[in-house]
Amino acid sequence: xxxxxxxxxxxIQASRLxxxxxxxxxxxxxxxxxxxxxxxxxFHHFPNKKAIVEEIFxxxxxxxxxRIEEACRRDGPASERLHQYLVWDLSTLHRMPMAMSAIxxxxxLKSEEFAELAAKLKAFYHSLEDLISQGIDSGEFVEIDPMLxxxxxxxxxxxxxxxxxxxxxxxxxxxxxxxxxxILRAFRRExx
Amino acid sequence: xxxxxxxxxxxIQASRLxxxxxxxxxxxxxxxxxxxxxxxxxFHHFPNKKAIVEEIFxxxxxxxxxRIEEACRRDGPASERLHQYLVWDLSTLHRMPMAMSAIxxxxxLKSEEFAELAAKLKAFYHSLEDLISQGIDSGEFVEIDPMLxxxxxxxxxxxxxxxxxxxxxxxxxxxxxxxxxxILRAFRRExx
DNA sequence: TAGCTTCCCTATCAAATGATAGGGAGCGGG
DNA sequence: CCCGCTCCCTATCATTTGATAGGGAAGCTA
Numbered sequence: 001x002x003x004x005x006x007x008x009x010x011x012i013q014a015s016r017l018x019x020x021x022x023x024x025x026x027x028x029x030x031x032x033x034x035x036x037x038x039x040x041x042x043f044h045h046f047p048n049k050k051a052i053v054e055e056i057f058x059x060x061x062x063x064x065x066x067r068i069e070e071a072c073r074r075d076g077p078a079s080e081r082l083h084q085y086l087v088w089d090l091s092t093l094h095r096m097p098m099a100m101s102a103i104x105x106x107x108x109l110k111s112e113e114f115a116e117l118a119a120k121l122k123a124f125y126h127s128l129e130d131l132i133s134q135g136i137d138s139g140e141f142v143e144i145d146p147m148l149x150x151x152x153x154x155x156x157x158x159x160x161x162x163x164x165x166x167x168x169x170x171x172x173x174x175x176x177x178x179x180x181x182x183i184l185r186a187f188r189r190e191x192x
Numbered sequence: 193x194x195x196x197x198x199x200x201x202x203x204i205q206a207s208r209l210x211x212x213x214x215x216x217x218x219x220x221x222x223x224x225x226x227x228x229x230x231x232x233x234x235f236h237h238f239p240n241k242k243a244i245v246e247e248i249f250x251x252x253x254x255x256x257x258x259r260i261e262e263a264c265r266r267d268g269p270a271s272e273r274l275h276q277y278l279v280w281d282l283s284t285l286h287r288m289p290m291a292m293s294a295i296x297x298x299x300x301l302k303s304e305e306f307a308e309l310a311a312k313l314k315a316f317y318h319s320l321e322d323l324i325s326q327g328i329d330s331g332e333f334v335e336i337d338p339m340l341x342x343x344x345x346x347x348x349x350x351x352x353x354x355x356x357x358x359x360x361x362x363x364x365x366x367x368x369x370x371x372x373x374x375i376l377r378a379f380r381r382e383x384x
Numbered sequence: 385t386a387g388c389t390t391c392c393c394t395a396t397c398a399a400a401t402g403a404t405a406g407g408g409a410g411c412g413g414g
Numbered sequence: 415c416c417c418g419c420t421c422c423c424t425a426t427c428a429t430t431t432g433a434t435a436g437g438g439a440a441g442c443t444a
Contacts, residue, residue, distance in 0.1 A: 021299070021303060022214060022216060022298075024217045025303055027400080027401060028401075028402060037423090038422070040423075040424085040425095041421070043404080045421090049402065049403090106214075106299060107215070107299040110214050110217065142377075144374070147355065147359075151354055151355050152348055154351070155351035156348065156351075156378070159346070159348075160343075163337070166339065167337070186374065186378035190382050198391085198392095219431060220432060220433085221432095229391090229392070229393090230393060231433095232392085232433075233391070233392050235434080236392070237391090240432075241433090
């Protein structure tokens with residue numbers, strides 16, 4: 001049976017190093033050292049360095065892509081649907097032992113070799129922009145370019161992730177709600 | 193006399209590649225190719241690769257650090273001082289021919305060798321948190337951890353930079369004002 | 385013209401780094 | 415007992431990449 005501990009530990013340590021140094025700057029030797037194994041042993045658990053970051057990425061993006069698309073198609077106020085999605089997203093990410101902000105803030109996605117992942121992310125962004133457009137059309141959000149809205153939601157999500165990685169989180173759900181509230185504040189029209 | 197054109201072109205092309213690929217993933221050969229010179233010719237204008245990113249970084253941070261500190265010490269509502277600073281910052285960055293978001297979103301700063309730059313940025317963040325604290329104390333801003341406030345201001349600034357780099361900017365001052373408005377919306381209390 | 389400076393070139397190096405080859409220890413099943 | 419599997423090791427390779435050495439052309443000054 002494959003030891004799941006070492007594999008999981010690789011993901012955790014790699015994500016922290018990716019966050020601290022970036023993907024390219026993090027060597028497989030550093031990852032191995034953090035896991036207390038030798039460098040070639042990494043390749044028993046993952047075929048290559050790329051596969052490590054791909055797995056971390058999939059952990060966060062696969063389900064998120066489905067959920068944001070569902071949120072797009074449901075009925076009801078767009079602001080509520082976006083809020084619900086953000087609460088789920090933040091609480092999920094906050095619970096993960098990996099430093100998930102590493103994936104989005106880092107350099108991994110920018111590389112040519114990660115075109116497939118970048119495409120997934122692009123589709124995700126498309127749904128997010130769609131949802132924001134719905135909110136703008138219904139008058140719930142201020143009138144901004146949906147692309148700018150998407151950039152703001154994404155960057156504030158990452159900011160909140162980075163925040164939660166710094167402080168000790170006692171209640172992931174509560175801090176996720178507060179984060180979602182804060183993100184929506186940025187472009188929700190004042191309620192009168 | 194040193195040709196300023198090539199030097200400037202190196203900064204511009206390098207910043208775009210840093211944005212697209214990240215600092216570590218961008219090779220000096222790629223930069224040279226974008227500038228239409230050979231790789232070793234780069235080292236006539238800059239002592240090493242690090243110096244290129246340092247110069248781009250200094251362009252944006254040196255004056256910003258002074259201005260944010262001044263904003264901290266001036267009188268008047270904190271929200272107005274922060275707004276003024278943000279308008280200056282965004283309009284300055286939007287006018288630069290370099291892709292300035294490359295510096296903040298990229299992996300360069302994370303590296304050990306850029307500890308000096310990271311320290312500068314840390315001092316800048318300290319002033320920003322101070323200013324946000326003032327606004328929270330005076331009741332202008334919602335009660336959040338100043339660190340979270342700082343992360344949000346920084347990430348939204350970058351989001352706005354990335355936005356302006358995508359669309360064609362006709363009036364940098366106007367888009368800077370709109371950006372500053374949007375950033376402050378995120379945590380300014382509703383005005384009654 | 386001679387001499388100096390600027391700027392770019394070709395050729396080349398040394399180090400870092402992702403990945404492979406192949407061996408050995410531990411362990412469980414038959 | 416031995417086969418096969420898992421998991422880690424040492425040794426090593428091939429490539430990439432930042433940087434250096436040294437030369438040559440163009441332009442300016444005296």
